[in-house]
Amino acid sequence: MEINSRKRSQIKYLAEFLALEHSETITPLNKIADLEELQVFYDNYENAFDGILIFDKNFYIHLNTNLGNFPDKERGRFTLAHELGHYFIDSHRIALKAGLIKPHPSWHNKNKHQIIEREADFFASCILMPEKRFRKDCEQFRKFDYQVIENLAKQYLVSITACAIRFADIGTHPIMIVYMENNHIVWKWQSKDFRFWKLADGKKTVPKDSLAGKYFRTGSGHKRTEELWGVDWFDGISDDNINFKVFEQVIPYQNKVLSIVWY
Ligand SMILES: [Zn+2]
Secondary structure (H helix, E strand, C coil): CCCCHHHHHHHHHHHHHHHHCCCCCCCCHHHHHHHCCCEEEEECCCCCCCEEEEEECEEEEEEEHHHCCCCCCHHHHHHHHHHHHHHHCHHHHHHHHCCCCCCCCECCCCCCCCHHHHHHHHHHHHHHCCHHHHHHHHCCCCCCCHHHHHHHHHHHCCCHHHHHHHHHHHCCCCCEEEEEECCEEEEEEECCCCCCCCECCCCCECCCCCHHHHHHHHCCCCCEEEEEEHHHHECCCCHHHCCCEEEEEEEEECCEEEEEEEC
16 A cells, blocks of 8 residues: 555655754754653563554653664664654554554564555655755765665665665666565565566566576575676566666675665
8 A cells, every 4th residue: 555645745744844953964863752752762672573652641662672773773763763753643643642553563674564654664764864965965976876875874874775765766866676585576666767667577586687586596695786687687678678788786685685776
């Protein structure tokens, strides 16, 4: 389910307003919570959740350090930004306060099908990388390569994945991001003006001649960028464009691969 466009622009306006009130590129999330007198607790909650927003006379946020959710770490910052989303988005806060929705533990990279989770993730993306500031920083780079994403992720203290998704939405060069596990495509995200939609081996299967495909097949490979044929990744390339080349940055980790593709 997609977030409808009116809700999307409300969330964007709210999150970016909160971020741009502060001059820091690394949005001071804890300060934003403090200004609301919203208490944030960092503690070890074993594997129970990444973060949770609870209402008990007041609102409280709990973040799980056992899963790496520290204030100065990319994961902790994304989780806090997500929980702030549940707090600041009116419909979430009101429903939680009235007991219409139960406090739900948030998990990194899970529950993505639930609309309130998508809304809170979008809020997180906007408060961590407000469009005006992020666009300006994108424009510093004359040419696109993977270093651009890596530099921006460092600058904003966000994960490569979060940064690449934001770059696909509002950046200065069309890219596609594919997250895969065990040779299956878990999700894919791409810029609106990215020119290919259809993957070489269907919706679910990792294209076998891509760097990701080779990693899953051979079980070895390291993080790198390589130039490949367009047809290694995409279906529907016409004969006239058969020599079209693309770049793939592959980031493998155990049974998981994140690939970023551009041309
Ligand atoms: Zn959530």
